[in-house]
Amino acid sequence: MKKSEVPQDKSSLANVTREVCYAKEDEGCYNTALSTGWSIKAEALENAWAEIDRLTEEARKEVAAGTKSPVYYFMQRKLMDIALLAAYTGFWKITVRRHFKPSVFEKLSEKKLAIYADVFEISVQELKNFRG
Amino acid sequence: MNIDFKHIQSAHCENGVTTNLLRFHGYDFISEPLAFGLGSGLFYIHIPFISISNGPAVSFRTMPGAIFKRTCKSLGIPVEHKKFSDAAKAKQYLDNQIEIGNPVGCQVGVFNLTYFPVEYRFHFNAHNLIVYGKDGDSYSISDPVMETVTSLTEEELQRVRFAKGAFAPKGHVYYPVNIPKPNIELLRKGIVKGIKRNTRDMLYVPGGIAGVKGIKFTANQIRKWPTKLGDRRAALYMGQIIRMQEEIGTGGGGFRFIYAAFLEQAAQHLQMDKLMHSSDDFTRAGDLWRAAAVEMAGVYKNRLVGQDAYNKIADMLVEISEAEKLAFTKLSKMKF
Numbered sequence: 393m394k395k396s397e398v399p400q401d402k403s404s405l406a407n408v409t410r411e412v413c414y415a416k417e418d419e420g421c422y423n424t425a426l427s428t429g430w431s432i433k434a435e436a437l438e439n440a441w442a443e444i445d446r447l448t449e450e451a452r453k454e455v456a457a458g459t460k461s462p463v464y465y466f467m468q469r470k471l472m473d474i475a476l477l478a479a480y481t482g483f484w485k486i487t488v489r490r491h492f493k494p495s496v497f498e499k500l501s502e503k504k505l506a507i508y509a510d511v512f513e514i515s516v517q518e519l520k521n522f523r524g
Numbered sequence: 525m526n527i528d529f530k531h532i533q534s535a536h537c538e539n540g541v542t543t544n545l546l547r548f549h550g551y552d553f554i555s556e557p558l559a560f561g562l563g564s565g566l567f568y569i570h571i572p573f574i575s576i577s578n579g580p581a582v583s584f585r586t587m588p589g590a591i592f593k594r595t596c597k598s599l600g601i602p603v604e605h606k607k608f609s610d611a612a613k614a615k616q617y618l619d620n621q622i623e624i625g626n627p628v629g630c631q632v633g634v635f636n637l638t639y640f641p642v643e644y645r646f647h648f649n650a651h652n653l654i655v656y657g658k659d660g661d662s663y664s665i666s667d668p669v670m671e672t673v674t675s676l677t678e679e680e681l682q683r684v685r686f687a688k689g690a691f692a693p694k695g696h697v698y699y700p701v702n703i704p705k706p707n708i709e710l711l712r713k714g715i716v717k718g719i720k721r722n723t724r725d726m727l728y729v730p731g732g733i734a735g736v737k738g739i740k741f742t743a744n745q746i747r748k749w750p751t752k753l754g755d756r757r758a759a760l761y762m763g764q765i766i767r768m769q770e771e772i773g774t775g776g777g778g779f780r781f782i783y784a785a786f787l788e789q790a791a792q793h794l795q796m797d798k799l800m801h802s803s804d805d806f807t808r809a810g811d812l813w814r815a816a817a818v819e820m821a822g823v824y825k826n827r828l829v830g831q832d833a834y835n836k837i838a839d840m841l842v843e844i845s846e847a848e849k850l851a852f853t854k855l856s857k858m859k860f
Contacts, residue, residue: 408670409669409670414784416807436824443578
């Protein structure tokens with residue numbers, strides 16, 4: 393890559409930082425250059441977020457329909473899977489999966505709800521009252 | 525207290541932590557490309573059967589931690605590593621190091637890294653930064669991919685040091701100890717060793733999913749994606765390869781250019797003009813990776829659909845695999 397080819401596109405890093413790239417000076421040696429971003433990469437990132445939003449929206453609908461508990465929705469919203477949520481809460485994976493059932497979720501102790509709320513960075517009330 | 529520490533931005537976090545810590549200890553000759561080359565950082569692996577964020581698990585660099593470890597070892601510098609099960613002890617340990625004036629490398633998770641834009645915050649636990657000071661509740665942070673130094677509160681730093689999931693950092697801190705005087709002869713030897721190890725890793729790693737063979741493996745997978753996954757998921761998979769290739773400062777193309785820069789500097793240190801030609805080989809590989817990324821973008825932007833588009837990308841990856849194989853084969857035949 394030549395220094396003149398270092399992309400200077402818009403990205404979500406604007407106002408946060410520019411990135412260091414290694415590129416060749418015209419006379420032939422490598423040097424560092426700063427890039428504001430690359431559209432190819434920015435679009436890949438946008439696409440990944442569109443997919444996350446889609447999954448989160450599907451989870452919301454399932455909660456609204458009464459087939460899944462709020463734990464399931466907030467797990468999606470925090471980009472987690474069952475294994476990761478289990479690691480953060482200290483529950484077994486099979487326990488987390490049970491907590492996805494609205495009927496089981498209704499009976500969860502305040503203590504367990506507080507653990508989830510802490511991981512999801514919301515209040516226990518928000519978690520309990522989420523209806524999709 | 526704040527340690528008098530010089531922050532130099534780098535393309536990749538682990539290179540940057542290695543370079544900045546070594547420069548702090550008087551190793552003025554070290555640069556990001558040299559750290560990357562001494563650490564044999566260039567790699568490729570595609571791990572089948574596991575997925576990261578519902579996409580393929582590919583990596584364009586060597587294992588996390590290897591660059592720091594190998595670079596220090598080459599230069600004869602002992603390294604201290606600590607992991608913790610108790611978060612309070614981890615904090616105490618870090619505070620003690622800062623108190624005695626020792627900046628330390630920290631492995632952290634990105635998800636709760638508050639100074640990153642939210643779009644970049646995935647559950648990725650192999651990020652690296654340096655803590656070089658503390659003022660009340662606030663740690664002074666030198667994150668190598670950032671243009672300037674930054675800060676994190678006690679709570680924020682604890683959170684990222686104890687992120688969970690794959691590669692969970694467990695409060696991991698590391699730093700060089702009993703640092704010997706910089707020795708340019710060891711640097712020369714380290715360069716040769718780094719090149720040989722990298723050649724071995726890329727050409728002769730067993731199995732078919734890593735090194736130059738790994739790139740072909742990905743190519744073959746890509747041909748199957750449209751029928752196996754359907755258009756939508758296949759396009760998402762493509763996006764994931766780009767993101768793995770070109771995350772903040774890192775990336776497949778990016779790493780190839782850093783390696784080309786390393787060979788340029790190696791040519792000077794070893795007085796070997798032939799290495800300049802090898803540097804050009806890796807510039808070409810990097811350019812090919814970038815061209816492939818542009819083609820992949822066509823797929824996830826839905827401009828290009830159908831088997832032909834996937835075949836074309838797969839063919840480009842085969843070409844990259846051949847180019848890198850040739851480049852490393854030339855290096856392997858060189859007499860140092």
